[in-house]
Amino acid sequence: MVKKNGEFLKKLLATFRVEADEHLKAMSSSLLELEKAPAGARRAELVETIFREAHSLKGAARAVNFTDIESVCQSLESVFAGMKSGAEASGQLFDLLHQALDALGGLLSSESADAGKPALATLIRRLDGAMKGPPPAEPVVSAPAEPLPAARSPVSETVRISVAKLDAAMRQAEELLAARLAAGERAREVREFGAALATRKNERAETQTGLRALERSLRRSGKGNGGDGASGERRLLGRLIEQTEAGSLFVKRLEDRLSGLARSAEGDHRALTAMVDNLLHGVKEMQLLPLASLLEALPRMVRELTRDRGKQAELSVRGGEIEIDRRILEELKDPLIHLIRNCVDHGIETPAVRNQKGKPPHGTISIAISQKDGGKIEVAVADDGGGIDVGKVKAAAAKLGALSAEEAQQLDEREALALVFRSGVSTSPIITDLSGRGLGLAIVREKIERLGGAVTLETRVDAGTTFRIVLPLTLATFRGVLVRAGEGLFVVPASGVERVARAAAGDIQTVENRETIPLDGQAVSLVRLGDVLELPRKDEPGDTVLAVVLGSSLARIAFQVDEVLGEQEVLVKTLGPQLARVRNIAGASVLGTGQVVPVLNVPDLMKSATKFAATPRAPAAAEKLTEARRRAVLVVEDSITSRSLLKNILESAGYGVTTAVDGIDAYTALKTATFDLVVSDVEMPRMDGFDLAAKIRADRNLAELPIVLVTALESREHRERGIEVGANAYIVKSSFDQSNLLEVVRRLIS
Secondary structure: OHHHHHHHHHHHHHHHHHHHHHHHHHHHHHHHHHHHOOOOHHHHHHHHHHHHHHHHHHHHHHHOOOHHHHHHHHHHHHHHHHHHOOOOOOHHHHHHHHHHHHHHHHHHOOOOOOOOHHHHHHHHHHHHOHHHOOOOOOOOOOOOOOOHHHOOOHHHOOOOOOHHHHHHHHHHHHHHHHHHHHHHHHHHHHHHHHHHHHHHHHHHHHHHHHHHHHHHHHHHHOHHHOOHHHHHHHHHHHHHHHHHHHHHHHHHHHHHHHHHHHHHHHHHHHHHHHHHHHHHHHHHHHHEEEOHHHHOOHHHHHHHHHHHOOOOEEEEEEOOOOEEEHHHHHHHHHHHHHHHHHHHHHHOOOHHHHHHOOOOOOEEEEEEEEEEOOOEEEEEEEEOOOOOOHHHHHHHHHHHOOOOHHHHHHOOHHHHHHHHHOOOOOOOOOEOOOOOOOOHHHHHHHHHHHOOOEEEEEEEOOOEEEEEEEEEOOOOOEEEEEEEEOOEEEEEEHHHEEEEEEEEHHHOEEEOOEEEEEEOOEEEEEEEHHHHOOOOOOOOOOOEEEEEEEEOOOOEEEEEEOEEEEEEEEOOEOOOHHHOOOOOEEEEEEOOOOOEEEEEOHHHHHHHHHHHHOOOOOOOOHHHHOOOOOOEEEEEOOOHHHHHHHHHHHHHOOOEEEEEOOHHHHHHHHHHOOOOEEEEOOOOOOOOHHHHHHHHHHOOOOOOOOEEEEEOOOOHHHHHHHHHOOOOEEEEHHHOOHHHHHHHHHHHHO
16 A cells, blocks of 8 residues: 555656646746736736746645745745736846746755755745845855756656647547548459459350350351351451450459459558557557546545535545546546435435444445456446435336336336436435435436446445446447448447347237337337438338347347448547537448448437337326416515525516515415425524424425525534425525526426
């Protein structure tokens, strides 16, 4: 562990030195320009630039515990803060500032922490007094005093390049894949032409043989020795034979030439393939970053979240050294944060509850990364908490209107757990700033699927929950299956294809109003790909059905196609901002023939096929959402300013609003009128929000009324009190947002 920490610190310091060198260069060039710049906007801009660079360097130095650099930067900030306020800079001050930058450069190149301490203290003292008057003309020795080449310049080993340039290089390298595919297509066309020419050559040989036989036949019959007519026929036949033989010689030369071209085309294709593959591999390697760079901030986040929730848990990470495409890494950040929050809020129990279950008070959250076959990785996020209550998931989904109560009861455990990934489904007893809106896992699935990955869920009551995310290592290229549906060609990502299957037309059965085919002893739903994509149908009855079976985490569906043309490497291109989100389409690709074909989105296809094949039903929540009656909200707030603000927000959203000044006033209003929801402050005279919520829950006629508490009290104890008294949502005013409130209200009374 000590060795590992030492290696990490070494890498961190190397990164800091590169970053600090950039800050110093920016400060030095700007300082030189500032010294010459006249008063005006440009001068103010330069002062602001140097101020920000000094501030950034100070923060970076603090992160690696370079206190001397941090102290100098702090003093530089003070100088430039004074210049921002209008203080004049003399020539002596500029000299001092350049000396300070030299001192920072010396500190960066030094291995000794104690070198040049006296000179550094003098420098800091002069900087701190610079805005109070002319700086004294003391000699300043750049720290440290020892030889500067003590440490090798980090720039000699690493080069920092902008992400935009790196992405541009990646795109250009990817474009070469199209050239490689085109070269392969040309080589194939030359081969096919050569084969066709060989066939034609054989046909000419047969024709030539027939003509020779005809000539011999004429001679034997004596027609060749007759009059002028017979002589003319013989001459005509002779010329025809001569032309045929000359044509055969030309075809032979053409065949030889074409054979050479075919060999050259094959050789060029192999060479181009090797170069393109090596270049793509190299550029992909440039894009790879270790997952540890994303995971470093998560242990602290777990510590803060668990303390805020009155829980105890630690995060363990394995496999952080595995490298993955930087673009995937950036997109993976939000899903991981959502899953960690889910583990803390829904998974890990409080120490008291864990003691009752015979568990240690400290919970464990783990992230395990492992490499899988086919250029993929698996990220497993697990906790040893209470697990997921399947019954609560079914109830939440039924309440949301995602399915009826009867349908929910018919779901098995696997199907029920899949509901947690639906937007709006949450088992949390209260909506807070951390959870309860049912959006986190929906966002996780959406982002993972957009990256070409999949997420699955495993849970055991009182034993914990594990989320498994499978992702590709890179986004550049992938294998795709080229299929034809009707007149159109489409690419299906091979990662989503379980198999290609044929079934006899007579094996198609109808089960629960859906067509199915038998596959491995199971009935698998069958839909036409053209129907799902809403293409014109051209029925071509046949004895067999060809289908591409797509598998997701919890289901598989067979998509009937007209032809499977093969598998090949595919470079997917986005459709641009104008078509950023087209249903069932992930992008487009260019074949070697130059034809542009759509790349299908497997998760979208699965959803579309399910909706297409499902028997229509009236959603339980649809009628509620279309009720003509205007929703009535009671706002309880003793502050007239806050009361007016909440009233305005809710009325602007179309709700009817009644106000009350405290809990007693609100309870009286509830007894005299009908309301759909209560939005209440907590700290109020006579009766506070907690007591009001408890009184509402104790009233048989009001017990089901949704309650939202909006308060400045943000401690864990107050949140727990909100749950105890039966509040449905707890919104902290410090993080109050208008859209946040409206979304909570809509969820509770829709």
